[in-house]
Amino acid sequence: MKPAAKSAPAQPQPTRLPFSAWWRSGDAWHWYSLFTLTVSFVLIIALMMLIVFASVRYFWPQALEEWVISSGEGESQRLFAYPLRTLQLPDAAATVTEGVPEQQQPQWVDAVMIAYQQLQEQRPQWVMRAVATTDIVRRGQPRSLVLMTLVDGSEIAGYALRWVQQNEVQSWLSTALQPVAAPGDTAMAAAGDAVTGADAANPDEQLGHEPNSLAVDIQQLTKQLQALQLQSDLHWWLVMELHDGSSLPIPVQRVDRLLRVNNMSWKESLRQAGINAWQFLSHGPDHGAPGILPAIYGTLLMVLVMSVLLVPVAVLTAIYLHEYAAQNWLTGLLRAVVSNLAGVPGVVYGVFVLGVFVYGVGGSIDKLLFSGQLPLPTLGSGGLLWAALALALLTMPVVITATEEGLARIPDDLRLASLALGATRTEMVWGVVVVAARPALLTGLILAIARAAGEVAPLLVLGAIAYTEQPLLDGQFPFLHVEQPFMHLGYQVYDFAMQSGHADESIAMAYVTTLVLVLLVVALNLFAFRLRASFVGTE
C-alpha cells in the first residue's frame, strides 16, 4: 500500500484509498517505524565509516614532499615534509597603508602546516611548522625520495646515496653532517645518472636536482639491504643524503624498512598501511612510534577484573531477588532502586570509589599492610583494582536486571520437577535454574562489558594514565599488579583527542584507537555469543 500522494494520474484509480482512510488504516506507523530504523541505521553506518576512513587514512602512506622555501635575504632551504593542512597566519610583514580602511588591510597570509625533518642532536626528527605560501620556492614529490625506518621506530627521510663498508665510514663520518652550500649542489657534485627517464617524465619532478641516489627500484634496494643484513660480518653502511645536503651513514643492522613513498603501487601502499597498523597495535608508545598495545592489555585486564568482581555479586543478588525473596512491596522497591542505579552517571561512581575505597579502604590497608612504603601509596591511590571496582558498581544494575529477567523466563515446571525429584531449594537453584539461565547471565555480562569497555569518566580519577612503563602483568609475584595505574583504550581516545599537542596526528590516533576499542568490544561480544549458543544447545 503506497501513500496516496505517490502519483496523481488524471483519472483516480478506484482502488486507491483517500489519504484520511490510509491514515486511519494505521499503515503510517509501518512507514514511520521503517523511517526511524533507517535513520538510526544510517547514522551508525556513517559513524563507523568516519572512524574506519580516518583510521585507514592514518595508516596509509602519505606522499613525502621536497620543499625549497626562502628563508629571507635570498637564502633558500630544502625540507622533506608532509603537508598537513592549510591555514591562515597573521602577516608579520603587513604594513598599514594610510587612507585605506583597516578591514581592507592585508593582514593574513595563506600558509601550509607541515611536518618536516630537522636535525636535533644529530638525529633527524619530525617537527611542525607553518610555511607561508609566498615563501615556497619549489615543491615536488621526487620519486626516488626514501623514507627509512630504523629498528627503534624513528624515521629518516632522504636519498639513498651508496653502500659503504665500515672502514670507509670513518672518512664519510668526518665529512658527514657538514652542510653543503646549496641543496642542489650535491646533485651536481655527485657524478652519474641522477634522474631516470621515468622520474624525469613525472610532472611532479620540477626540482630537477635529484641527487645521485641509488638508481635502482625499491625492491632491489630492499633485497640488497636484506642480503647485507644477513652477512652482518661485513658491516655495511648505507649513506643517506639528508635535507640539508649532509650525508649520514646508517649501519644496515639498524635499518628496518626502506620505502620510496612517492613511488608505490596501490598494493605496496596497502601492504605498508597493514604494516603500519600492525606496528601501532603490537607495540607500546615507548617504541619511538605511537602504539597502543599496553592500552589494549589494560582494557582487557580491567574488564576481566571487573567481571570477576561483578558476576558473583550480581548473580547472587538476582538469585536472591527472584528465587528466595518474598515477592512483596519491599522486593519491588529494591528492584526499582537497582534499576534506577543504572542511571547514575559514571563519574559519580568514580568519585564514590575514590572517596570511600581509594582514600578510605585503600588508605587503611596501606597503613596496616604496606606501612613500610608510606608515604608512597600502594592501594591508597588509583589503580586497576579500583577502576574495575567502579565499573563493576556501574554495570551491576544491568547484570542484575538481565539475570533476573533470565530467571523469570525459566518455566516454573523446571523448578517443580527438580523439587519433585527430592532436590533442596539450593540444589534446585544451582543445579537447574542457574544452569538453564546461563545464556541470560552471559547476555547480562555482554551488556556490562560493552558498557564498561567504553566508559572513561570514572577512570579519570581512578588511575588511568596516558603512559606508563610499568606492565600490569609480569613474572613477579603476584603477577597481576592490580594496584598499578594502567593504560586504557577509552582513556587514550580522550587523551589523544583532548590533551595532546600535535593536534593533527593525535586526532587521527584517537580515531584509530576508537576503532580498536569498537572492534575489541565486538570481538568480546562475538565470543560471548558463541559461548551462549553452546549453552543454549546441549551440554
Add this chain to the structure above:
Amino acid sequence: MPAQSSKPDLLQNSLLQNEPDDVVVSIRQLHVSYRQRQVLQDINLSLRSQHVTALIGPSGCGKSTLLRCLNRLNDLDERCTVTGQVLVNGRDIYAVEEDVVSLRREVGMVFQRPNPFPKSIFDNVAYGLRLLGVSTRSDLQQQVRKSLQDAALWDEVRDRLHSSALELSNGQQQRLVIARALAVQPKILLLDEPASNLDPISMLKLEELIATLKINYTILIVTHNMQQAARVSDFTAFMDAGELVEFAATSDLFTTPKQRRTEDYITGRYG
C-alpha cells in the same frame, strides 16, 4: 445435592476397611485453602498398591492441588494452607518431623507439559541420582539405562544419550521425564495430565507404559480424558468443585455411577 455429600465417605471408609493391607496412601479429611478460598473440602481417598487410580473432573476442581498434596509441592506457596492427614505407608507426611526431601523421592511426579531440564538426556535421568549421592560413572550408567528401559525409551535414545533432551519429540520428552522420576526409585508415581500435550500415537505409547509400570508402582493419574481414565485405571475418583464426589472401581464408576453429578459428567451433560 448437599444431602449426597456424605455418601462417598461411607463408600470410602468401607473400601478402607475392606482392604487395609493393600493401601499405600490414605488421605483423611483433607482441607486445602488458597488464601481465604477453600479449594479442597474434606477429601478422603485411599490408593491401593500396584494399582492405577485416575482422578477425573472438570478444570479447576482441585485435581492437581490434591495431587500436589501427596508430595507436599503445595508447601512452596505460602498462601496455601493444608489441614487433615495424608498417610503414605502409614506415615503422616504433614507431621513436623517428616523430611520433605525423602518424601519427594518416595513420591515421584510427572507434569502436564514435558519439562526436561536443558541438559543432555543422560544428565536429565542422572539428576536425581546425583542428588542422592550416586557419583561413580558405572553406577550412574547402569541406573540411567535401567530407568530409560523401564520408561520404554532406551531403544530410541541409546545412541544419543549425550545430546540435548530438548531435541527429543514431545512424547519422548514425556517418557524421559518419567524415566527421570523412576531413577530415584519412588514407590508412588503422580501423573498430572501426562498425555494432554501428546499426539495420539505418543499417548497410546504412554498408556502402554502406564500399564507396565503399575506392576511395580502405585500410580495416581489426573486426566481430562475419560476414555483414557477408563483404559488405564483400576479405580477412578470423580471430583467436582473441591469435593470428592464418587470413588469406585473404574468399571463400576463408568457403567453404574451412583451419583447424579458423576453421571452427568461422564455422559457429557456437565455444565
